[in-house]
């Protein structure tokens with residue numbers, strides 16, 4: 001039963017991935033935990049000093065990790081959607097749709113939709129999920145797309161209702177409306193779960209540009225957000241994490257005092 005989803009956003013190089021790894025290690029002592037990287041420039045393997053790939057790897061008895069490959073998720077997502085279209089499109093139109101699909105499968109929204117699909121499948125299988133994002137821009141787009149894709153699917157489902165009525169009249173049966181409804185349910189489930197159980201850490205260092213990006217995250221997402229100052233030299237008002245020596249490998253990562261993040 002999923003209890004909490006922790007997300008890490010912020011400027012490049014502030015320590016998102018390092019803190020995500022440290023938190024996931026800590027959480028895994030409490031329950032089954034998934035650490036997933038959404039940054040195309042994956043770094044979990046290097047930080048954990050354990051090989052993590054695009055399929056889920058068990059790192060410790062209760063810790064699983066994955067570096068999601070949006071490109072290949074998008075390709076297989078588009079293939080599944082095309083399968084649903086096979087029954088309603090004529091072969092020549094389908095050929096065109098396939099060519100079009102290969103183009104759109106690398107568009108940012110398709111990449112994100114495929115990631116949403118995967119996350120909605122993974123989240124219910126863990127007690128704790130830690131998501132390590134790419135720098136700020138990706139986080140903002142992730143949440144924008146989550147809203148956008150939901151609206152778009154709602155529109156398509158409405159359209160398909162009308163199609164369904166015609167089909168019923170003509171005594172035809174098709175899978176597409178069902179497929180669209182399933183997609184919509186998944187995206188809605190993900191948005192609701194992140195709203196109810198999500199906490200986004202806006203990680204920054206004590207320097208103006210990093211703080212500015214953290215503020216952007218606090219203002220522009222629909223998720224509960226907490227600022228974390230990493231490598232802080234003096235105690236700050238909010239959450240802060242001190243600099244530690246050589247934060248690589250499981251044993252060293254455990255030395256990062258991360259529990260105050262997990263207790264939120």
Ligand SMILES: Nc1ncnc2c1ncn2[C@@H]1O[C@H](COP(=O)(O)OP(=O)(O)O)[C@@H](O)[C@H]1O
Pocket residue numbers: 010011012013014015016017018019043230231241242243244245246247256
């Ligand atoms: N608390 C910390 N103490 C010492 N070094 C840190 C700490 N957090 C991060 N670092 C170092 O900062 C650099 C960037 O960290 P990383 O986690 O890759 O950042 P991001 O994921 O935000 O790009 C790495 O060299 C990492 O070892």
Ligand SMILES: [Mg+2]
Pocket residue numbers: 016017018039043132133
């Ligand atoms: Mg990173």
